Amino acid sequence: MLDEWIRKTKDTDGEKKTLFTGKNRKYVLIILICIGLLALLWPTSNRSQLTPLPASLEVESQNRPAYTMELESILSQIEGAGEVKVSITLVSDGVKTYATNVRNETRETKESDSKGVTKNSREENLSQDIAVSSGNPLLIEEKYPEVLGVLIVSDGASSPVVQEKLVNATATLLNISSHKVRVMPRKGGE
The missing domain is CATH 3.30.300.30 (ANL, C-terminal domain)
Structure with a gap:
């Protein structure tokens, strides 16, 4: 019943009207855009991307x-x-402190159009990785x-x-x- 209502609704004149025509089209489009934005901005858990630390890195209460x-x-x-x-x-x-490899990349671009308007943009990427020596993380300090x-x-x-x-x-x-x-x-x- 709900499926039929979504597919077709009848106007008061008796002519068939689908969900994607007339005023409904704007509302459906706005709802779909909102759902898309929510899907993009919704926080996801990156558990699959996180690599578990080896047992030697974990601070244990042993x-x-x-x-x-x-x-x-x-x-x-x-x-x-x-x-x-x-x-x-x-x-x-x-506390165990491990050495890290830090990479800082900066990119600056200057664009100007025919009217003389100049647009400056700067992009900066900073990444840190644990330094590894012989397959083991490099320990700097252990308190x-x-x-x-x-x-x-x-x-x-x-x-x-x-x-x-x-x-x-x-x-x-x-x-x-x-x-x-x-x-x-x-x-x-x-």
Whole structure:
């Protein structure tokens, strides 16, 4: 029924009138132009154009377990510390900066017509790509994660001497100030 109405409508005079004649023609043309502009301007996700970064580029939160395990291993070797558990709070997972190839192209054109009117136009294209060396991205700088604080639970932490050793060792290993390190005795420890 709707299909028939779109194809043909009857005027009050009884003559057939299609959708693309008379006043309707202007409205249909305007609607089609608007739909075309919307299709051109509608934001599209360029997921197919984005290339996923290799696993070596992704900043992962695996730094925390690695730091924790290494720190536990070292601190448990301190005399009187006993079994040690460590919890590290990081501000960030670190930052890796990669080299980029930057291309900047500028094109200027000057056009003048017979009336002496001059038109100047300038087109500038800037593109950046990650620089690759031997198939791997070229790393310029790597900032390690910033440590916010460390909590150490130790069997021997009830001794002030052991606490001081644990705090000093942790502050030295992580290059942080000692006020960011807390040592607590383990429940049921020495």
